Amino acid sequence: MAISEAEAVVMDVLWREAPRTAEEILAEVGPAQAWQEGTVKSLLNRLLKKKAVHAERDGRRYLYTPLLTREQYVQQESKGLLDRLFGGRVAPLVAHFSEQRKLSKKDIAELRKLLQELDDEQR
Amino acid sequence: MAISEAEAVVMDVLWREAPRTAEEILAEVGPAQAWQEGTVKSLLNRLLKKKAVHAERDGRRYLYTPLLTREQYVQQESKGLLDRLFGGRVAPLVAHFSEQRKLSKKDIAELRKLLQELDDEQR
DNA sequence: CACGAACAATTACGCGTGTAAACATCAAAT
DNA sequence: ATTTGATGTTTACACGCGTAATTGTTCGTG
Structure with a gap:
């Protein structure tokens, strides 16, 4: 439950x-x-x-x-939302916030950094 | 309600x-x-x-x-989650999914494109 | 040892939700 | 005109939630 x-x-x-x-x-x-x-x-x-x-x-x-960790809880909650509203895919969610102009400068910078790191990990 | x-x-x-x-x-x-x-x-x-x-x-x-549009609904729901779990900021949310390895190749590509567009818009 | 204070456990209650049965209405067929 | 089938409306009911009052338990103190 x-x-x-x-x-x-x-x-x-x-x-x-x-x-x-x-x-x-x-x-x-x-x-x-x-x-x-x-x-x-x-x-x-x-x-x-x-x-x-x-x-x-x-x-x-x-x-x-x-006993339940915050990670587990966040996981359940956000997966639920993602699946229900965005077909389980992250990009459309971000696109949604982007359209609503809900991305702060800081968000954008951090996202860029995140993608960079994923990129580095890759090779 | x-x-x-x-x-x-x-x-x-x-x-x-x-x-x-x-x-x-x-x-x-x-x-x-x-x-x-x-x-x-x-x-x-x-x-x-x-x-x-x-x-x-x-x-x-x-x-x-x-009467309620899908946009309005998605807006309410996702804002709720974002505020409750990620302090209202988008980047931590994405970081969360990233840590959970829930970012597909397609997600990453689309995010990259999205950031690119935001960049273009800027100048 | 009895009592009161500090806690916890149980019970309560109105409200929304998920699910549906029962009831009402009305047009179409007989 | 009466019945019947299609639809919508009302009522129901168990369950979880938010909130708390009530009741039970136990330890320290007189």
């Missing part, structure tokens, strides 16, 4: 640093999300059920560690 | 050709999705409610036309 958007917010905290307690997660996410303690606990429990995090008892509380 | 994945399947049919009747939509989508007539009707009604399609009476049935 896929992890939801709210759950991803929690994962994000754990990806930045782990292990963490529920309280620490709330502290980091609270301001932006205005969540209650209970909300974070629920999300953590759902993530546990989905095997996306691991919980280790530490005295009276738990320390949570991600 | 955003349009859901099942709804997007229906939109896809209409984006390929419109206007269409519910029956035609089912015929095109049925094999792949194994949906019943009622399912398609429900989806069409929800799309109507969301103002994503328009229905025009034609005798005893309706002809459905998309």
